[in-house]
Every structure is written in C-alpha cells, then in structure tokens.
Amino acid sequence: xxxxxxxxxxxxxxxxxxxxxxxxxxxxxxxxxxxxxxxxxxxxxxxxxxxxxxxxxxxxxxxxxxxxxxxxxxxxxxxxxxxxxxxxxxxxxxxxxxxxxxxxxxxxxxxxxxxxxxxxxxxxxxxxxxxxxxxxxxxxxxxxxxxxxxxxxxxxxxxxxxxxxxxxxxxxxxxxxxxxxxxxxxxxxxxxxxxxxxxxxxxxxxxxxx
Numbered sequence: 665x666x667x668x669x670x671x672x673x674x675x676x677x678x679x680x681x682x683x684x685x686x687x688x689x690x691x692x693x694x695x696x697x698x699x700x701x702x703x704x705x706x707x708x709x710x711x712x713x714x715x716x717x718x719x720x721x722x723x724x725x726x727x728x729x730x731x732x733x734x735x736x737x738x739x740x741x742x743x744x745x746x747x748x749x750x751x752x753x754x755x756x757x758x759x760x761x762x763x764x765x766x767x768x769x770x771x772x773x774x775x776x777x778x779x780x781x782x783x784x785x786x787x788x789x790x791x792x793x794x795x796x797x798x799x800x801x802x803x804x805x806x807x808x809x810x811x812x813x814x815x816x817x818x819x820x821x822x823x824x825x826x827x828x829x830x831x832x833x834x835x836x837x838x839x840x841x842x843x844x845x846x847x848x849x850x851x852x853x854x855x856x857x858x859x860x861x862x863x864x865x866x867x868x869x870x871x872x873x874x
C-alpha cells in the first residue's frame with residue numbers, strides 16, 4: 665500500500681464558495697485522486713482553511729502556519745511515498761506583504777523539511793510534488809481588501825514555484841495549466857476544478873510512484 669499525503673489549505677479542505685461550507689468528501693480533489701489511483705493507494709487529505717506556507721497569521725492564529733504542523737503530520741502518517749504540497753494562496757493576503765518570489769521561497773522551506781526527513785519507505789525521504797496555486801481573481805469580489813494586490817502577484821507563482829522545484833529536484837505541477845479559481849470569490853475552486861485537479865495530481869503520482 666502506497667500512502668500519499670495532500671498538505672494544503674481550504675482548497676484541499678474542500679471549501680465551497682457557493683455555500684461557504686464544505687463540499688461532500690467525494691467531490692474534494694484528494695478523494696478524486698484516490699478514485700483515480702484505485703487499489704494499492706491510500707490518500708490522506710490534510711487541508712486547513714487559512715493555512716499559509718510558513719507564516720503564523722496575526723489575525724487568524726499562529727497555528728495557520730504550514731511549517732509549524734508539517735513535521736508532526738509527516739511523522740504521524742509515515743511511511744509516506746509522496747507528499748503533495750499545495751500552499752501559497754493565503755500568503756497572498758495583504759497583511760503578509762509577500763511577493764511571488766517570497767512565497768515560492770517559503771514553499772521551498774516546506775519541500776526542504778520533507779526532503780530532510782526519514783518518513784518515506786525504508787527510512788528515506790518521501791517524494792514531493794509541489795503545486796503552484798492557480799492565480800486569484802479577487803478584484804471586485806468579497807476578498808478584495810484582504811487580498812489586495814494578490815491577482816498580479818499570483819500570476820507569477822507558477823514561474824517562481826517552477827524555479828524552486830528545479831532547484832530542489834522535486835516534482836512540479838502548475839495548477840494554472842489545469843484549473844481556474846471560481847468567479848464567486850476568486851480564490852476557491854468549483855467542483856469541476858476539484859475534479860480536474862485530482863485527476864492531474866493522479867497523473868503525476870502515477871509517474872512518480874509506478
């Protein structure tokens with residue numbers, strides 16, 4: 665049995681922008697990933713709304729830092745064949761003042777943490793798939809003030825994340841080539857995009873693990 669950890673924010677958690685609740689489990693992208701991979705795989709969904717890469721949130725809480733929880737999460741679920749990291753959207757919040765380059769470097773910190781652990785098979789590090797979030801389209805929407813300036817910065821995340829993945833030698837997926845953010849709030853994913861993302865990640869997982 666090969667185990668995959670999906671480490672992300674509200675889009676991994678399954679936030680539904682239409683209801684401001686949560687999509688049913690079967691429609692979230694980690695569940696789609698599980699169906700696409702089938703028997704022989706266990707997919708663990710570790711999503712938290714508001715999770716950043718490394719930043720304790722002064723408004724929503726220090727526990728929102730993805731860095732703070734990552735090691736415990738990895739050890740809790742090992743052995744892990746693959747860790748999928750989809751974070752960075754919340755780093756675009758105006759309060760953090762981070763550029764696309766800064767956010768990518770913060771994502772690199774998470775990749776390096778995973779690569780430095782013995783929590784893969786046979787005491788080796790797990791494989792890592794780093795996903796660049798899709799661009800936001802928050803201008804004029806309900807999150808426009810919280811994410812002021814995000815649309816322009818987010819458009820450069822794919823390039824910056826790819827550079828990090830190349831530097832560190834991990835797998836990479838540019839979500840902007842697969843999905844788009846919902847028009848409802850410009851940040852989250854509609855069901856159709858959750859499905860597309862799950863299928864795209866499944867393709868990468870098969871390439872890495874089979």
